[in-house]
Every structure is written in C-alpha cells, then in structure tokens.
Amino acid sequence: MSTQVKSISEVLKDAPKNWGRWGAEDELGAVNFLDQLQVLRGVASVQSGKVFTLGCPIARKEGDPVWPGRSQPxxxxxxxxxxxxxxxxxxxxxxxxxxxxxxxMAVQGTTQFDALGHVWYDDAVYNGFSANTTIDGMEKCSIMPIAEHGVVGRGVLLDVARYKGKKHLDKGEQITLEDLLNTAKAQGVTIQKRDIILIRTGWISVFYNQGATIFYEGDFNEPGITYTPELVQWFYDMEIPAFGTDTIANEQTVSSVTGTALPLHGALLRNLGVSFNEIDWLEDLADDCEKDGQYTFLYAAAPLKIVQGTGAPVNPIVIK
Incomplete structure (x- = not known):
C-alpha cells in the first residue's frame, strides 16, 4: 500500500527559521553572519596565495549544464x-x-547564486514576505542584497566523492550529515561556526567528461544532501551563511527521505536564509586540496547586481 507524500509545508512544519532574526525588513538572510571578523578569518586561512575560480564556462558550443527546461545560453x-x-x-x-x-541566458543558467526569494511555499518567501512580491520582478529578497554585500569568509571544501572513494557520486545518491562530518574528519579539518561550505560530489564532471546525454538521461536526480531534522538543525546551530556544490540545485533532486523535490530550498533558503551557490567547478580545487592537505581558504563571491533578479551568475574565487 503506497504512502502519500507529505506536502513541503508538512515536512518542514517544525524546522527552524531565521525570520525576524535581523529585523522584519531583512532581505540578506544568513549572509548577515559574514561580518568583518569572518572576512579576516578567511584571510587568515590564506597560506600559499594559490587562486582557483569556480565558475563554469558559459555558452560552449557543446552546451552547458543547466536545469532541465532552462534554455542554453x-x-x-x-x-x-x-x-x-x-x-x-x-x-x-x-x-x-x-x-x-x-x-x-537564464540568470541561473550557469554558476550562480539564488536570491532568497527564488523559492517559496505557503505563499511566503524568506522572512515572511508575501509571494506576491515576486510578481513581475522580485520586490523583496531579490539577488541585490547579496550582490551588494558580497559573500566573503572562511571556506571549507568537503570532498565527499573522494572520501567515498568515487570519481563522482551516483545519480540520486544521498549525502548525510554523518557523511559531511566524516569527510571533514578524514581530511583533518574542523568545520567552524559561520564557515562557507563547499561540497564536492563530482557530479558536474559527468557533464563535461561523458556528455549531456549521460548527464540528463532518465529521471533527472542529482546526488547531494537532503532534508533531515539533524542536518537542518546543524546548519542552524553552525550559523552557516552559504554553501556551494558542483550540482545544479545544491541538493538531492528528489529527496530519498521526504519523497519531495528540493526540500532544502525550503528548509535552508526560505526558512534560514542560507545562500545557495550552485553549479561550482570544484575539480581543480579538490585535486589541489588532496595534494597539499589544505581544505580551508578565503572564499569570495559577488553575484551580478541584477535588479529584482531571482539569482545571478557568479565566478567565485578561492584563495589558499
């Protein structure tokens, strides 16, 4: 006998929120955590001066990795x-x-940041603003507050694929909180409060190495983290301001826990105001981290200032 999938509202009814934490008019969310001390903490991680850019190429003749249904640049x-x-x-x-x-191109058609108003449920976006504010342009929680502030702090790479002994995770493979913590332990790194987390699945490399047909074949279901009360509470307690992955949507497309699509866009983006940096190229950074054993760095990103935009392209910079 089949069990009816709960609505996202039911799934997240007891999940924590940051609404009102920085005032009733806040549109910046958890990026508020990235103050000057966090920038200096990131700077203190720089040891060699090596620079890595995480943006994927745009408008290749062979095509780019984009969310199904979005047009190619x-x-x-x-x-x-x-x-x-x-x-x-x-x-x-x-x-x-x-x-x-x-x-x-779609503003989210390459390496990019989501605006906090990009996804919602129960007719409310981040901080309780009405979903009506998205009509004909984001009047609230557009990409502009994040773009004007910038996302700069101490970054940590969690190379989950390498920890699991894989070139890339399997389609739809779940990454648990335990996986994240065990990856950090294996790498010899301690995740600290207000770190910017980068999670490597290796998935985007499938597009470039094996082609679009393999990447998109069958039901589109990327690997990644997904909603569990423990994982969302960890993001809340650790005051994670932003996280990025080498996948298009930063999470398991269809949650193997809830059965719903993209529940973390509700739990983290909408409820906690955590910024999502999607479609990062992490292969070169991961290879270098494996060689020198340094998995912390200065992370700096500033999405384009698209007025009332639902997101914006970005080319994040990592300095080790």
Whole structure:
C-alpha cells in the first residue's frame, strides 16, 4: 500500500527559521553572519596565495549544464571584422575597429547564486514576505542584497566523492550529515561556526567528461544532501551563511527521505536564509586540496547586481 507524500509545508512544519532574526525588513538572510571578523578569518586561512575560480564556462558550443527546461545560453556577435569588411560599419577615428557581442541566458543558467526569494511555499518567501512580491520582478529578497554585500569568509571544501572513494557520486545518491562530518574528519579539518561550505560530489564532471546525454538521461536526480531534522538543525546551530556544490540545485533532486523535490530550498533558503551557490567547478580545487592537505581558504563571491533578479551568475574565487 503506497504512502502519500507529505506536502513541503508538512515536512518542514517544525524546522527552524531565521525570520525576524535581523529585523522584519531583512532581505540578506544568513549572509548577515559574514561580518568583518569572518572576512579576516578567511584571510587568515590564506597560506600559499594559490587562486582557483569556480565558475563554469558559459555558452560552449557543446552546451552547458543547466536545469532541465532552462534554455542554453546564446552568444552572438553584434559586430566583428566582417562587419567592417562588408561596409556596414566604418572605423572609428584613425582606423580603430572593435568587436561586440551579446549573450542571452537564464540568470541561473550557469554558476550562480539564488536570491532568497527564488523559492517559496505557503505563499511566503524568506522572512515572511508575501509571494506576491515576486510578481513581475522580485520586490523583496531579490539577488541585490547579496550582490551588494558580497559573500566573503572562511571556506571549507568537503570532498565527499573522494572520501567515498568515487570519481563522482551516483545519480540520486544521498549525502548525510554523518557523511559531511566524516569527510571533514578524514581530511583533518574542523568545520567552524559561520564557515562557507563547499561540497564536492563530482557530479558536474559527468557533464563535461561523458556528455549531456549521460548527464540528463532518465529521471533527472542529482546526488547531494537532503532534508533531515539533524542536518537542518546543524546548519542552524553552525550559523552557516552559504554553501556551494558542483550540482545544479545544491541538493538531492528528489529527496530519498521526504519523497519531495528540493526540500532544502525550503528548509535552508526560505526558512534560514542560507545562500545557495550552485553549479561550482570544484575539480581543480579538490585535486589541489588532496595534494597539499589544505581544505580551508578565503572564499569570495559577488553575484551580478541584477535588479529584482531571482539569482545571478557568479565566478567565485578561492584563495589558499
């Protein structure tokens, strides 16, 4: 006899919230935790000066990893040398010519941050603002507060795939809180309050190494963390301001615990105001961390300032 899947509201009815913690008008959420002391804590992690950028390429001819149903980025030249050769444009001044181009894409169609108002239930987004504020542009909890503040602090890589002895986790594989803590222990790193967590599953490498057909085949179900009371309470108690993964949605697509889609977008993004940094490229960083044993670093990211945006592209920088 089948059991009816509970609504996300029922699943999260006892989950903690940060609503009102920083005032009734707050739209920044847990990024409020990233004050000057947290920036300095991140700076103190820098040892070698090695730099890693986590953004994925945009508008490759082979295609980019995007959420199913979102269109691929379109990149087009508006003018180039051919425009001058055919006489449609004349050089500037003393023979100066230039190329220009445009790109059309979903604001969440590459490495990006979600706005806190991006996902909701019970007609309310983060901090209790009405879901009506999302109509025709995010009047509340857009990407702008996060973009203007920046996300800068001490970052920690949790290389769960390597801890489990895999190149990448399996489709739909759950990462538990115990997995996260055991990965940290195996790496010899202590997760501290207000750390920015990066979780490597290896999943995005499937897209680049095996192609889109393999990546998207069958029911789309990425590996990752998912809702459990213990995991959400840990995020709350540890005051985690933001986390990133090498997956499109930062969590197990269909929760093997609740049976619902993307419950952490409700529990963490909507309820706790935790910022989601999705579609990170973590392979190079992970390889280097495995070599030198350093899994902490300065993490710095500033999504584009898209007015009333539901999210924005970003190219996070890690400095070890």
């Amino acid at each position: 379109g990149h087009h030249m508006t003018q180039d040398h051919g425009t001058y050769c055919c006489g449609k444009l004349q050089p500037l001044g003393a023979g100066l010519q230039y190329a220009d181009d445009v790109i059309y």
